[in-house]
Each structure stands twice: as structure tokens, then as C-alpha cells.
Amino acid sequence: MTKTIKEINTFIRETDSTNNYFNYMSDFLTDDFLYELDQNNPQKCFDDIYNQLEENGFFNIEIIYHYKAIKYLQENDQSLQESIEIASEYGYNIEDVTSELLASLLASREAREVFDDLRDDFINFFQE
Numbered sequence: 001m002t003k004t005i006k007e008i009n010t011f012i013r014e015t016d017s018t019n020n021y022f023n024y025m026s027d028f029l030t031d032d033f034l035y036e037l038d039q040n041n042p043q044k045c046f047d048d049i050y051n052q053l054e055e056n057g058f059f060n061i062e063i064i065y066h067y068k069a070i071k072y073l074q075e076n077d078q079s080l081q082e083s084i085e086i087a088s089e090y091g092y093n094i095e096d097v098t099s100e101l102l103a104s105l106l107a108s109r110e111a112r113e114v115f116d117d118l119r120d121d122f123i124n125f126f127q128e
Helices: 005-020 031-035 040-056 065-078 080-089 099-116 119-127
Strands: none
Touching: 005 031, 040 099, 040 119, 065 099, 080 099
């Protein structure tokens, strides 16, 4: 069953409100974009939404201030192994990284993973 733009926006707002990680997801998805979704292919709908959010910087989390970055890293990557690995994947040299950069890269990756965990919810929505 094809969803209206209003139904899609309502679902996205509800996803925002039930998942504390995301705010204002609908601000990154225009009505024109949602109208063009191929609702006959729910997996593609999710992928297209993910890609649109990625292209518009939705997953780019910026953690500024040294003390906030250190606190985030202490809570999420005490060894710094994961965040340094991410920095390396993006081509950063170890001498070029800061705590803010490491924390931001790690938080951004986590945001992508949390959103990807919503895949089944999106697919089920478009299949209903």
C-alpha cells in the first residue's frame, strides 16, 4: 500500500521522538524526495532515505570542546582503538587527530549504526 507524504512524515517524526539519538530527521528529507521514493521496494526506500540523510550531513555529529570529547571517548572508546581506526579509514594521520575529531568520528559512526538498526522498522512501515 502506498503511503502518503503525511504518513511518511508522521512515521519519521515518531521515529525521531522514540529514538533519543535523532532529532529533526524530517528536516533532512524534503516532501519532493519522499514523493519520489519507490514504495514498491521497501528495502530501496530505506537505502534511499539513508543515502539522502548521509548526503545532507545528518549523521555528521560534531563534539566540540576538549572536555566533552574526552568524556565521550571515556564512555565509548577508552582504548581509543575504534576511534583511531575510524580516523585511519578517513585518511587522518595520528599526529593530525584531536580528541574532538576522534569523538566526532566515533559519534558519527554510532549514529549511522543506530539508524541502520531501524532498517526493519522502515521496511515494515513501507510494507504495511
